[in-house]
Amino acid sequence: MEPLDWIDEELGRRQQAGLLRTLPPPLSTAGALVEVAGKSIINFASNDYLGLAADARLSQAAMDSFSEQGVGRGASPLVSGRSVVHEALEKRLAEFFATESALLFPTSFAANAGIIPALVDEGDAIYGDAKNHASIIDGCRLSRAERHIYPHVDVDALAALLAKGKKYRRRLIVTDTLFSMDGDLAPLPQIAELAHKHDAMLMVDEAHAVGVFGANGRGVVEHFSETHPELLARVHVRVGSFGKALGAAGGFVCGSAALVQWLANVARTYVFSTAHPAAVSAAALLALDLVDREPARRQGLLYRAAQLRKRLNAAGWDTGRSDSQIIPVILGSAERTMQISTQLRERGIWAPGIRPPSVPAGQSLLRLGFTAGHTEEMVERLIQGLGDIGMESGSVVPDMPK
Ligand SMILES: *Cc1c(COP(=O)(O)O)cnc(C)c1O
Numbered sequence: 291m292e293p294l295d296w297i298d299e300e301l302g303r304r305q306q307a308g309l310l311r312t313l314p315p316p317l318s319t320a321g322a323l324v325e326v327a328g329k330s331i332i333n334f335a336s337n338d339y340l341g342l343a344a345d346a347r348l349s350q351a352a353m354d355s356f357s358e359q360g361v362g363r364g365a366s367p368l369v370s371g372r373s374v375v376h377e378a379l380e381k382r383l384a385e386f387f388a389t390e391s392a393l394l395f396p397t398s399f400a401a402n403a404g405i406i407p408a409l410v411d412e413g414d415a416i417y418g419d420a421k422n423h424a425s426i427i428d429g430c431r432l433s434r435a436e437r438h439i440y441p442h443v444d445v446d447a448l449a450a451l452l453a454k455g456k457k458y459r460r461r462l463i464v465t466d467t468l469f470s471m472d473g474d475l476a477p478l479p480q481i482a483e484l485a486h487k488h489d490a491m492l493m494v495d496e497a498h499a500v501g502v503f504g505a506n507g508r509g510v511v512e513h514f515s516e517t518h519p520e521l522l523a524r525v526h527v528r529v530g531s532f533g534k535a536l537g538a539a540g541g542f543v544c545g546s547a548a549l550v551q552w553l554a555n556v557a558r559t560y561v562f563s564t565a566h567p568a569a570v571s572a573a574a575l576l577a578l579d580l581v582d583r584e585p586a587r588r589q590g591l592l593y594r595a596a597q598l599r600k601r602l603n604a605a606g607w608d609t610g611r612s613d614s615q616i617i618p619v620i621l622g623s624a625e626r627t628m629q630i631s632t633q634l635r636e637r638g639i640w641a642p643g644i645r646p647p648s649v650p651a652g653q654s655l656l657r658l659g660f661t662a663g664h665t666e667e668m669v670e671r672l673i674q675g676l677g678d679i680g681m682e683s684g685s686v687v688p689d690m691p692k
Pocket residue numbers: 397398399400402423425466470495497498530531532533539540541
């Protein structure tokens with residue numbers, strides 16, 4: 291026996307259970323139509339919701355910055371890594387989200403992993419949705435606070451947990467605003483009401499919603515604030531990503547000046563990690579401008595996503611609770627999911643199968659990331675492909691009842 295032999299055994303176990311993951315072939319291009327191993331394929335496997343990832347203007351902004359500021363920053367932002375471009379982006383973020391201040395993180399995974407332990411510790415409590423993103427879950431694990439998990443979007447269960455007697459020093463409620471697999475929204479007005487009533491801190495993760503939701507693309511907080519204006523003041527910590535709709539990379543947090551100063555002092559993923567190349571911030575700065583200057587990118591998106599869901603449902607496919615550009619096609623069995631994903635792939639359509647442990651056992655799904663770059667023709671190809679596969683397998687009705 292060698293010390294690492296257990297890995298082969300574990301991998302074998304996963305393979306037998308049909309859960310072994312293999313890296314897909316690398317892409318030569320980005321966008322709604324990508325080149326993979328010399329072949330063109332329609333890409334429903336990305337979170338490039340506004341179609342900005344391959345935008346030439348973003349690349350140009352990055353290239354200009356590269357020639358001025360170079361590539362490596364050489365240090366953490368707290369030491370000497372923070373460039374004038376990083377600062378400009380933080381100022382622009384605060385203005386964009388109408389908060390006092392903002393702070394950049396290497397990724398939003400790092401933001402969540404660093405922020406949560408900076409807010410709560412031993413003697414404190416966290417309340418989180420059962421379907422929160424892995425980075426939030428890890429942030430909770432890294433803190434020494436007591437964790438209370440409520441069933442997905444179940445506000446009554448959250449209320450009951452909050453009402454329970456035990457005294458904590460501080461309490462934090464944390465949730466995704468748009469859930470990454472189900473594509474549904476958190477009931478933020480109700481959650482914020484509870485946070486307010488119980489004097490709890492409220493942290494939300496808008497990773498999939500920034501650029502897409504809200505009249506001005508600020509996210510789900512903006513979306514709900516149209517009918518619940520009190521929401522803006524009741525959300526204390528807003529996390530987002532530049533790596534999804536904004537077509538760049540990196541994470542950020544927006545909030546009060548005190549919050550940002552505190553995080554810059556103690557969030558370990560901020561303090562102990564090298565700053566991004568300034569070029570990443572330059573591209574992100576332009577992406578925020580494009581959200582303002584090109585509203586058509588998001589305006590058609592949710593409507594077209596709703597049309598796509600309707601057509602999928604009419605053909606017998608279950609899209610679950612989706613109410614967004616994230617459209618799961620819920621199939622149930624992991625094996626069937628991977629099989630359909632492969633069959634679509636052979637037809638030039640990339641729709642990744644999502645299996646445990648990313649989703650609970652028996653709830654495997656194809657995850658469609660619908661973007662502004664998808665043409666009507668691409669949508670037709672998808673519907674046609676799914677239809678053909680349904681026919682071949684003798685039934686268009688998936689094995690999980692609606
Ligand atoms: C993707 C995602 C993240 C991680 O974002 P990165 O910037 O890619 O690290 C964090 N939170 C949620 C809810 C996400 O979906």
